[in-house]
Amino acid sequence: MIKFFKSLYLHQRFFYIVFGLSILFLVSYWYKPLYSFAWLAVLAFFLLFIADVIALYKTKAFKAERVLPEKFSNSDSNPVILKLKNEYASQISVEIIDEIPVQFQKRDFLKKITLKAKAQQTSEYSLRPVKRGVYTFGKLNCYISTKLQLAKRRYIFQDQQEVKVYPSFIQMKQYDFLAIDNRISQLGLKKIRRIGHTMEFEQIKEYVQGDDIRTINWKATAKHRDLMVNQYQDEKSQPIYSLIDTSRVMKMPFEELKLVDYAINSTLAFSNIALKKNDKVGMLTFSHQIKNFLTANSKKTYLHTIMETLYNIDSKFLDSNFSLLYAHIQRKITQRSLLLLYTNFEHISALKRQLPYLKAIAKKHVLVVIFFENTELENLLNYEADKIAEVYEQTIAHQFKNEKEMMVKELQKHGIQSILTPPKDLTVNTINKYLEIKSRGLL
Template identity: 60%
Template structure:
């Protein structure tokens, strides 16, 4: 039974059969072909049996191993490698089929190569998950054929490997490196010039054009016989909360990823940068109720707590209760904090319904409301209109786009910081706003 499960006919064998059938057909008119066709038939039968002997004589003809990371990173290209080795004494032709998780909906995965005796090769491919959760890789199937290519033998390795998909760890690591190197501008992150200064002294330095004259240190100036100024640094250990709306408005997909997942990836990367810069980070998720509350802590190990909480966040088909959010923030967040609210408003009427609660939160805290541009509408606006229906569609799209900008101005009139961003630029713009608020001493 084991033999039958691993026994397969190679496609080349059917070509041989087609040639023999043609010979027998032609022998009806060319009688000399008839005995030759029978000779070829017996030769093919002999080669068929000999090929079976070559492939099935060795109990372990090949070995293969799939190497998966401990965690896959959502929305990123994750490398998966397969190492395989041949123990056959001849050149073995390999067809590798990896059974990918059903979430990828990919049924045509195949890699073909060949291996010499005792040769080892490594093949690497990438997968891009767009949903968090458990991904199960099925069988790693290796089909081996000899140079005769008449039959194939299947080897099965590593059945049902499960790997969890977490928020974008790769994206977090990119910004982690930049935060350590203090070179965040490489990804378009702006350097914000300080207006005024905070109260944490850093050093005394020589005066350069543009420095605030109010920071001149007259004692040091007298000693050095040149203008010296005090330099201050951003205040540290300030509480910062990422608040994620998990209502139905965050289910909208862009590039295969829901708005919620963009917010989760941004929260993870931003929290890591804030912790590296010695601030406290926390997290709140809410819809009808406050589902998750992680108090702001400064420990770098606190990032693991945030990661685990983000792994289980999901959206619901309900409208979010901003009144419940306000009550929870008032009760639990007692110190003045920076609150980054990830949400989305498609209509200005939806914003006006929640505006009283946003204003109440902004009285005590620095509130940043983050919502999204509809990139598909922007693409529609940029297209050339060729008929009346397209003009109508463009007009409606421009109306929605204008409403987004009006909502941003409405919030800014009340002193609420805002970020209107494309989903793929969310992380960069969020960190930019954080650096701007810290540099201006608004918190």
């Protein structure tokens, strides 16, 4: 009996009718013949309500299932599928309230669906997580009502269903095609002019515009009467490391996603490309100490190890220790490697403090320092200032922007590669730089 009353709810129409009956009784105070009619209406309403409740509880004839993917992709839209099955002999209306994980802070979820008799239907909605970790779904509440819509019966399904949010594997798959041919271009991806090559011969082919004239094969040209060039394979199995700064400078959020998570998503997508091009990939994270160090490896299954490591990165957001990073690289990364350093500098003075360590690392390795534009400043710079305070704010914003450009020049002056990028373009710009370095034979 307790379960019955816990699952029984009154429909909104029920209260509308009760309100109408109250008005009817009120009017009957002045118009006496209406009083008897009001009681007949109450009796009819009561019988209809009882019939509606019996129709709902006569049998347990509704099923619902929440279907979650194996894992969620961080910062992407992830589908959640709801499968509904009506086993009632008549049409029903379904109100679905899914208890979405607390991380989304979404308390207004409601879907309304009409199901015909003995029908099945699938509904879908999407969620965009911005934090890695375990997300727990609560109850899937379904409120069923018949055509009378006087009462509702609540069904509860799948309480405490969990899903893990991993670094963006959807973004990784979007750029997967670049592993096939680094000359393929997509909107937002730069075409790379090939400057150098290795000595591993692949084939002789006809000359096309853009080929290096130094590779012309004159003997083959004389034989075919057309310009022929030697084509060489890219050098493979080169060690490449992603160095992720997890200090407080990477805590700043853009579009709800922290800079450290942008770096993690980029590392996963980039590592996939590098592995498919037969390079060795490794990674480490650092702040006040070194964590999560993975030695460079070229096994295809290594991507799963990288993904699990990236998923488990714990950011304490303390100050970073670049001297410790330099010492670890000296000790653990002995072969000349491509090092992609994901960090952030807001002031030129912050860069100059770390510059001696960056220069020391760049002596033995190809170092690419990746840091971020403050895209929030763009809105401020494009705003038409009317007040003196707003002019001051724009002046400071210009100063911050100029300092970022000065950092790029400062790094170039010391022979250090750099990428200054908006957070949302991090992955594509990192892949572009990798393809450029490979094409120019800098490693």
